[in-house]
Amino acid sequence: MELVVVGVGYVGLVSAACFAEMGFKVTCLDINSQKIAGLQQGVIPIYEPGLEELVRKNSQAHRLTFTTDYTCITSATVCFIAVDTPVGEGGQCDLKSVKACARSIGQTVSHPLVVATKSTVPCGTHALIQSIIQEELAKRKLKIQVDVVSNPEFLKEGAAVTDFMKPDRVIIGTDSERAEGIMRDIYHPFMLSSDRLIIMDPLSAELTKYAANTMLALRISYMNWLSGICDATGANILNVRAGIGSDKRIGSQFLWAGAGFGGSCFPKDILALRYMAEELEHPTHIIDALHTINSQQKQLIGKNILKRHKAGSTIAILGLSFKPDTDDMREAPSLVLIQQLIQAGMKVRLFDPVAMPHAQEIVGKNSQITFCESELEAAQGADAIALVTEWKQFRLLDWPAVVEAMNGRDFFDGRNQYRPEEMAKRGFNYFSIGRKPEFAHDDIDKVNQCKNELYSQSP
Ligand SMILES: NC(=O)c1ccc[n+]([C@@H]2O[C@H](COP(=O)([O-])OP(=O)(O)OC[C@H]3O[C@@H](n4cnc5c(N)ncnc54)[C@H](O)[C@@H]3O)[C@@H](O)[C@H]2O)c1
Incomplete structure (x- = not known):
């Protein structure tokens, strides 16, 4: 089975290298020609433990190739979208790259294809991608079955290869039986020890990614907030962490107080969820508090x-x-x-x-x-x-x-x-x-x- 991964960033390159390691033939596609030229020469644009070795090994075995040309999707069964979704001016998720990618897919696709979105996107983006692709197909007077699936990515930078190879869970958001079957086949090699595939509707899958990141950010921010009380009273936040983390209902992960969180995901995803809530006229105070605590902590x-x-x-x-x-x-x-x-x-x-x-x-x-x-x-x-x-x-x-x-x-x-x-x-x-x-x-x-x-x- 041939796969294409669009967007060769932290998520795209790791996903592509791990799929290739499992034996799939994977083409990495990016509009950044410098990045692609570098990768063709064996230059890895990011640091991620274990990644360089995987990319080198699978490139040498011709299971992993790099291109800037969208025609590679004409021989693929699944095309993963892993392009950037940065924060927009008002805090919303900027879908510019996702839309451009969908347009290019619609302009090139020539046979039934599953499009799986790994980029973190707001609820309803699967329908937007679908409509852009259909619009392009209509211009070409073609009718081709394209199933757009939500497949949010949960890997952690710094442990991305391990996370991808041994995921806690893989979420597939789709209403299409055909797409579900293909996605099950793709992830089967990663699930030999136990089935951790969760199939759900696309809207819930899209929201789950924001829900997970916001929950983790809330835990960190709660501890940061509590550390202020420790500073003022003389209590020790590490003792408090040990005390609450031992409660099975709470658990001890993501309970470290510190200098605040950053990164490419938490800050922007929290703002995007806030924006989504605001658009829906749903209260945002939980996220406002989280955002304020983290800005102060930094x-x-x-x-x-x-x-x-x-x-x-x-x-x-x-x-x-x-x-x-x-x-x-x-x-x-x-x-x-x-x-x-x-x-x-x-x-x-x-x-x-x-x-x-x-x-x-x-x-x-x-x-x-x-x-x-x-x-x-x-x-x-x-x-x-x-x-x-x-x-x-x-x-x-x-x-x-x-x-x-x-x-x-x-x-x-x-x-x-x-x-x-x-x-x-x-x-x-x-x-x-x-x-x-x-x-x-x-x-x-x-x-x-x-x-x-x-x-x-x-x-
Ligand atoms: N970084 C993480 O740890 C992480 C984890 C989970 C999910 N995510 C999500 O995954 C997505 C990608 O994140 P990232 O950190 O890998 O991004 P990144 O910025 O590192 O890489 C994105 C790549 O997409 C390419 N691109 C942009 N538009 C394109 C187009 N039209 N066609 C082809 N290529 C295009 C860019 O050139 C770039 O190389 C984001 O939505 C992010 O929120 C990231």
Whole structure:
């Protein structure tokens, strides 16, 4: 069976590589000719663990090919749409790319085809795609059966290949028996251990994607909101998390307080759901609260830094991508922090294990910004360090070297990665989210005493 995946981004490339790995012949189609030329030469445009190997292996086996030409759909059974659906000016989902893609399909299709939408789209988009394709077919005076199916994608950047190969569930929204049968066949190889295919109507499938992302964002935001209560009372958000997460009805995932969420999905999907609700004259306050909490949370580290540091200070920022194991910088909390510090007249020294090229493109050149090649280089001469993205390699830094490199001793941990008492022993004034420090900040005698004890034990 031949498949076409339109849109070679995080979702499209991962989906295509995983389908090819299962033995399908897959063509990746994108209008970005530079991206396609690169992929034809083996250049992978994004960082995603395990992806490069899959793309290389399946390209060499001729199961995965790349093109800018829509005529490839003439030999396909299913054409997946995985193009971008960014946020529009009013917060709505911008369907420009989806519509253009549907039009191109309608202008090219020559035999019965299933069109499966992986892009995250509002309720009713399957009907819109169907009508655009039919309009183009009518212009060509052709009658061809095209079934448009909703197949929302739930992979997580940073674990996308694993998520795609072993999905928690696959949702197929369709009223067509023919399309359902074909989609079942395509996903069967991914479901050998147990059937996790959920078939439903297309409207519910489209809404399920927004419902899932908003639910996850709500859990994070609730913990962020609660962390403010912890800060004010002296309670510890990690203890509260352990306490509530052990309740089976609640579970412990997505209950980490931190510097706010970003990424290509949550922020835009929440706004799109809000827009949908508004159009339907359905109350939006739950999403308004979520949006406000997250915007405030993204500013929290910056506000804490500004309480202790002035114009001219140098702040090292560790972790720039919106989460670990990706180079995706879209809506990253680090961008808000950089902006706050630059506006306050501070200098920033930036480091991320893989997102430096993207960060340089987005942040641009500025005399207040230094792009660094390591954590230690970022710490050089810094008055404070802010950890924004919890890459694993930041868990165990060379602490004596970091302390030695720094000018000051403040450490702002936006992801609660360290134990306050240990950070104090290492010589830092340590500030985290929703956790009262073990030692009073600036109790320098106590900090020094602990530090001496720690380093006198070192060889
Ligand atoms: N990134 C994620 O983790 C994730 C997860 C689940 C769902 N989604 C959804 O999947 C969709 C794609 O997201 P992404 O992050 O992979 O996007 P992306 O921006 O990384 O990639 C989209 C690609 O589509 C191409 N494109 C645009 N218009 C086209 C057209 N008319 N014909 C052919 N190609 C076209 C672009 O050139 C680009 O390469 C979005 O709707 C997103 O909300 C994303």
